[in-house]
Amino acid sequence: MLELSHIQSGYGRVQVLFDVSLTAKEGEITCIMGRNGAGKTTTLKAIMGMLPLSGGSVALDGVNLSDLPPHDVPKSGIAYVPQGRRLFSELTVAQNLEVGLLHTKDKAATREEVLDLFPRLRERLKQQADTLSGGEQQMLAMGRALCLRPKVLLLDEPTEGLQPSMIDLIRDVVLQMKSRNLAVVLVEQRIDAVLNIADQVVFVENGRSLETTDTGALRENPEKLHHYLGV
Amino acid sequence: MEFGPHLLLASLEGATTAAVLALTAMGLSIVFGVMRVVNVAHGEFYMIGAVLAWFIATSVGAHPALGFVAALLIAPLLVGFLAAGVDRLILRHINYDPERTIVATIGTLYILQQTTLMTFGPDARPVEPPFNSRIALPWFEWGENGFEFYFPWGLSTTSYKLFVIAAAVVILITLWLAITRTKAGLVMRATQQDSDMAQAFGIPVKTVYSVVFGLGAGLAAIGAVLVVPIQQAYYLMGHDPLLLSFIVVIIGGLGSLPGTIIAAILIGMADGIISVFFTPTLAKIFATLVVAMVLVFRPKGLLGKSTS
Incomplete structure (x- = not known):
């Protein structure tokens, strides 16, 4: 289980994350949603140790990863698929x-x-x-x-710019990973995709995680999507 | 001597220069390619390689070949460790920032140079070559009886110079195979292409940087050990190799290893030929002109790729 507790991070002197917390459990897909610049990608980079934490902690199965050198984070069981593939x-x-x-x-x-x-x-x-x-x-x-x-798979907008057949394939693979008991943390802009596959959604705004809700509740109460995403 | 044999002689001199230059410039190119660090102290690592070669060869005594082999094995290793130390103590602490690394390596240049002056002294000191027999070279001419070959007076080289060329070729091929065919080479190339993502796959990028910085300096030291029986070791000998290495790396394309080899052959051969027919100064003017033309007409270099 991946646990982020009140993490703070940013790029040099520019702080982007002020207070992000989330829990990603085995066999579940956790989606981070928010407007552009809310801190979704920064959160994934902070988990990977690519950006230093200035506060809070990241733990995997109870082991604190915050003090590990960045190249030891993947060895502990976290894999990252960045935006733009890299x-x-x-x-x-x-x-x-x-x-x-x-x-x-x-x-x-x-x-x-x-x-x-x-x-x-x-x-x-x-x-x-x-x-x-x-x-x-x-x-x-x-x-x-x-x-x-990995035990945890971080995916940053994996369907961005892909044709529909490819999006279906990627979705199937993500679901397979879920069925293999991986904890998947997904940053995704496509609301339909999120509602179809995610188990819980964490809404992030201005570097703060404001609310965590399960997708069932979100389907019943789509007002939150309007509230946090403006759609 | 007629023009043809004279040109052959000049070409052989050029090939020796090109061989040493290829090794030295390759070190600079690898460091820039992987770390994006412009190592202004590269010439001093070359100089220290030569000075250490003298020290090791004279300490071993015995047969010159024994001292030379010891120098060829030990000097590059010591220089490599010294450079890795510079990386850990200086470059790592300034986070490999491009501007600050230039200033830091300029500082390193003076520290190494002046320390060598204080310990080794200002004198140039020779290292005896392990072997140095003179080899007369034949020349072919179309005569009355068809093709004839003869040995023109003065057309000769030494077995040691041929060894330098052969050794450089072997080392560069080995390096190429190591980079393209081994796990260490894969790690280096992944780090070169995207250090953040390399780190995200468990590659200790800072350690890779130390190794690469040491490897780059070690290559310069190998070049120096090979050249020191032809030239001599002295504390200011790093200037020319540094200048020529920068010229080669810019002409070849920053970070491009094949480009570095091609440019080293071009500049090394031109340096040898122009030096023999005219003057070494004119050879340097030619190299500088070539680099100016490349910067104007092909800023990325012969085989360089645009960096984004």
């Missing part, structure tokens, strides 16, 4: 996966599992990452993250 563009598909497998024990089996999940990648193993289509790049970004065999 693949190692000059490396091949196989090499991108290999980077994901660097700290995984059962490399061959994990690689096969990932390639079974995204068969398209198997056909593109020797292709340079930046020559893939947008959908294939997203598959690779997710596959690379899953190579870590």
Whole structure:
């Protein structure tokens, strides 16, 4: 279980997060929603240690991650699929996966599992990452993250700019991860997608988590979407 | 000597210069490519490599070959550790900020140079080559009886210079294989392309930076150990390699390893040929002109990619 407790963070002297708390449980999809600039991506970066915490704490299964060096955070079981994919563009598909497998024990089996999940990648193993289509790049970004065999998967707008068939595929994979008992933390702008797959939604505004609600309640009371997102 | 044999002689001199320059510039290029650090102290690591080579070779005594082999193995390692120390003590603390690293490495340059002056002294000191037999080179000419070959007077090189060229080629091929075929190379390339994401996959980026900074300096030191039996070790010898390495790296394309090799061959050969036919000063003017033209007409360099 991933637990964020009143975290504060930002970029240099610019504080972006003032008080964000959330709990992501195994086998659940937790969605962070908010307007542009609310601090959704910053929250994911702070979890990964890519931005330093100036207050609060991040804990996984009761172990405080806040004091770990950033490169030890993924080893503790958190994988991150960033917005815009950020693949190692000059490396091949196989090499991108290999980077994901660097700290995984059962490399061959994990690689096969990932390639079974995204068969398209198997056909593109020797292709340079930046020559893939947008959908294939997203598959690779997710596959690379899953190579870590994480307990928690952080996804930042995974369906951004993708065609509908690819969005369905990504949604199916996210649901599979949920069924495999991963805790998924999702930043997503598409409300329909969130209402369909998420278990709980955390609304973030001006760097503060204001409310956590389960999606069932949100479907019954969509007023909150109007209130927090203006839609 | 006629023009043809003279040109061959000049080309061989150029090839030796190119070989050493390729190693030195490759070190600078790797450091910039992976860390985005402009290492102004690179020439001083080269100089320290040469000074250490002298120290090790004279300490070992015995046969010159034994001292040279010891220098070739130990000096680059010591220089690599020294550079890794500079990274940990200085560059890491200024967070690899591009402007501040330039100032910090300028400071490092003077510290290393003046420390060497205070300990090693101002004199140039030679290192005996491990072997140095003179090899006469043949020249071919179309004569009355068809192709004829003969040995023109003065057309010769030394076995050591040929060794320098061969050694540089072997080291560069090994480096290329290490970067493209090994796990360490993969880690380096991932860090080069996106250090934040490399970290998000468990790569200790700061350690990678220390290793890369040490590797870059170690390559310069290898170049220096190879060159010190031809030139001599002295405390100001880092200036020219630094200038030429920057010229090569800019012409080749910042951070592009194949570009660095091509540019080192171009500048090294031109340096050798122009120095033999005209003067070394004219060779430097030529190199500077080439870099100016590249900056005007192809700012990214021969094989460089735009950095965003």
